[in-house]
Amino acid sequence: MEEKYETLKIQQESPNSGVFNLIINRPSVSNALGLNFFSEFPKVLNALDQNPTVAVIVLSGSGNHFCGGIDLKSLAAMADDNSGDQGRTSERLRRKIKFLQDAITAIERCRKPVIAAIHGACLGLGINIVTACDIRYCTKDAIFSVKEVDLAITADLGTLQRLPGIVGFGKAMELSLTGRRFSGDEAKELGLVSRVFGSREELKEGVRTIAEGIGGKPPLAVVGTKAVLIRSRDVNVEQGLDYVATWNSSMLLSEDLTEANSAQKQKRKPTFAKL
Numbered sequence: 512m513e514e515k516y517e518t519l520k521i522q523q524e525s526p527n528s529g530v531f532n533l534i535i536n537r538p539s540v541s542n543a544l545g546l547n548f549f550s551e552f553p554k555v556l557n558a559l560d561q562n563p564t565v566a567v568i569v570l571s572g573s574g575n576h577f578c579g580g581i582d583l584k585s586l587a588a589m590a591d592d593n594s595g596d597q598g599r600t601s602e603r604l605r606r607k608i609k610f611l612q613d614a615i616t617a618i619e620r621c622r623k624p625v626i627a628a629i630h631g632a633c634l635g636l637g638i639n640i641v642t643a644c645d646i647r648y649c650t651k652d653a654i655f656s657v658k659e660v661d662l663a664i665t666a667d668l669g670t671l672q673r674l675p676g677i678v679g680f681g682k683a684m685e686l687s688l689t690g691r692r693f694s695g696d697e698a699k700e701l702g703l704v705s706r707v708f709g710s711r712e713e714l715k716e717g718v719r720t721i722a723e724g725i726g727g728k729p730p731l732a733v734v735g736t737k738a739v740l741i742r743s744r745d746v747n748v749e750q751g752l753d754y755v756a757t758w759n760s761s762m763l764l765s766e767d768l769t770e771a772n773s774a775q776k777q778k779r780k781p782t783f784a785k786l
């Protein structure tokens with residue numbers, strides 16, 4: 512956790528808190544992100560996931576924006592060199608795209624909940640990132656755009672796969688084909704965010720309270736809920752039920768169950784061992 516990163520900053524909300532802020536940290540370029548982000552992000556998420564002190568991760572942006580999208584200055588370099596024949600060039604590019612995708616999917620691989628707190632611009636790559644997050648909140652002045660189409664890119668890092676499940680197929684198609692900008696209020700109307708806050712300060716405080724609330728819940732059930740919901744999204748009901756039956760048959764009988772029940776009966780705050 513002591514390591515320094517070029518594109519990210521980690522801050523524990525307060526001493527003893529299980530809430531950790533993961534901050535996109537390239538404010539001079541509106542948190543536009545290049546290749547180094549894709550190397551750092553999964554490493555940091557994995558470190559947070561493995562750290563038993565961490566219960567919930569809040570992802571936000573430093574400066575004026577959440578994320579201005581892919582770093583346009585590094586986009587050409589990311590498209591790779593053209594050495595070798597067409598087949599080899601294409602296969603290299605395919606591997607690179609899979610590497611970028613994998614960095615975003617690290618959010619879903621992380622057992623702990625990841626909450627996006629969005630202010631200012633959240634464009635292109637920003638949408639890929641937040642649609643992989645477990646919960647999203649934003650400020651009223653947040654601006655969203657599935658911008659890839661305007662850059663002659665078919666969005667390929669998760670937006671087209673995850674957005675339909677969040678806002679519905681038709682809305683996802685409309686937003687992705689037009690690339691139009693939409694506001695925090697519309698994001699709420701669409702179901703992209705769960706709540707809109709009046710200011711950045713209110714967003715920070717509101718999300719902190721929600722994250723601390725989740726962080727105080729039985730950790731095995733929190734991790735299980737995330738894992739089972741993500742799996743259920745991708746399989747049919749029967750397969751999802753089968754998955755949760757196996758999950759709970761191995762993890763339901765924990766000290767958390769006893770503690771949650773006792774605390775409820777004794778009308779006291781429960782305390783759970785870290786995960």
Ligand SMILES: CC/C=C\C=C\CC(=O)SCCNC(=O)CCNC(=O)[C@H](O)C(C)(C)COP(=O)(O)OP(=O)(O)OC[C@H]1O[C@@H](n2cnc3c(N)ncnc32)[C@H](O)[C@@H]1OP(=O)(O)O
Pocket residue numbers: 539540541543544575576578579580581582583584589611632634635636637658659662664668
């Ligand atoms: C394999 C491909 C994988 C992923 C592909 C993803 C596709 C995308 O992400 S599409 C989205 C691309 N992003 C954009 O088109 C955004 C362009 N920028 C803007 O619209 C605005 O700059 C803004 C983000 C809304 C911020 O506006 P404002 O607050 O008025 O500040 P500015 O003065 O415009 O910008 C400040 C500073 O940031 C630099 N910057 C902003 N965005 C990017 C970017 N995407 N890449 C590189 N740099 C960016 C901008 O140039 C300014 O820097 P200066 O040095 O002062 O010029």
